[in-house]
Amino acid sequence: MSTQASTTLRGHHDVLLLDLDGTVYQGKDPIIGAVDALKQGVEKQYFVTNNASRSPSDVAEHLQELGFETSEEFVVTSAQVAARMLSERVPAGSAVVVVGTDALANEISLVGLQPVRSADGEPAAVVQGHNPATDWGILAEATFAIRTGAVWVATNTDATLPTERGLAPGNGSMVASVRTATGVEPLVAGKPAAPIMQDAIRLSGAERPLVVGDRLDTDIAGATATEIPSLLVLTGVSSALDAVRAVKSERPTHIGFDLDVLNLPAARSVVGQKDGWTGSVTDGVLTLHYAGHDTADTLDGLLVAAATAWQDTAEWTAVRVQGVGTDVLRELLTR
Template structure:
């Protein structure tokens, strides 16, 4: 369930590990208000690390994109799943080991930067690492799959099933992982979220005694934070909406919840229970006998979401069935009033 914080998060936590797409930017454009929020967090003394499962781009390319959007970001502030995969390989194979690379230039560069020797998939190697690459050839996929089936150690940068492309939702590296795993009967060591290596590498490199994972996805960002035992902040500027939130199992529930990165500057208060309703900042949410969420009261947008999420999770834990939300419409931040029960 949602927790209370000891002061604003930007003061209680000294490191924010930020997912990128859906949190800082959406495609080529900054999330409204995100650059200003991040600048304020830095000014408050908070370390910022930008963590991404994208293994195709070099950290310098990601940092340049962030700076173009008005976000103060150095190359060393970016940690990719390619870097996390390379760290795993260096630990298991040793410095200078030849590593077969199936992916884009960002993955090959990360392997080289870790003191390993990147080679082609047909060359002699101690392990193979795979990642998303738009120009990966089928013949190389076949060779890699055969070598993995024959026993070559395999590290996958991530298992993301999809990603947003200019032409719509596209299959991600997870689709390739699934194909190779089905053919070879071998499951890879995974470096990216929700597996621990990416966030462990981030904490090791950037530092911070009290890290916070900030993301928009329950199954990668929030689950990834939980996997390394750090609190999480879910922001609602990306892919998570009511349907995902009300059906979230306990392992996918965030520690804190806010509409956007402005939540870093809030002192969070866990919703309270009053006569069976979840209450937060003037909002009251409950699930009726018909299994439909009902909301009344007034307040800000983040508190609306906190009340609704808490009531839905109580219902899910008790009944095993997600609440319905027929005609339930989230208010804008700062909404003045909602009367009665909202039904979908």
């Protein structure tokens, strides 16, 4: 693109803290245009993921196979963060019941703790991360340990996980069963909890980071919790309507349809007022009006919709979109 790097959204930041699932890839496939979009910057790019099922080296290898330029030193997983949290809370060499993959167990070993799969011997802690093979037996072992006082750290509490076939149960769905069985709340390593963002900032040395993700309740909420500006891309879980309805703790600074918005001027994606558009909330209806004669820009309309909805305290249950070429926005906000 001809836009000068210093004027683009990414040009205002020294590090991008990028989510994986739903942001740069969907399961085994890259998000269309994501590889080319990320190649156009000079800032450091760290991939920050709640998925604890794979090692940083495996994540980096997958990204490289898809065409992304990275290495394992630029990958931060919730498994690493969870292991670090436990190492600060239980004595070295302590047994930790691992509910998760061998990759999670390896992270526990790397911090000087002993991964086990049984609650026998009163282990000091439990760590729980996503594993498609998780069954009743290992959930029971975790429950036994927690009910006898073991420290419990969940790598994340995402209720769902995006896949090529749609949304599947995430680690949070499994965590919920253990929570119900024990009455205990886990410590959480991953987004939206602060530890993973804090570790990513420390490791990257970021002074002006930008969080980039597809989920309001994890990526954007995590950015808000650590007071970092954020970009929501509409390539994964959260929709345009979700963004407009977002609660205060989950409101992004910027919104884009995909990662290429990073290569456009920052003003292009920032939530706020845009030329030709007006918005209001009256009698339970969020009304957006485009006064221009050319076809309306859908992203501009969405950014105005979000700004209007967030600033107006009146409740709304319906959306009305008016003006030339606003059909796409109307469809996005009335699904």
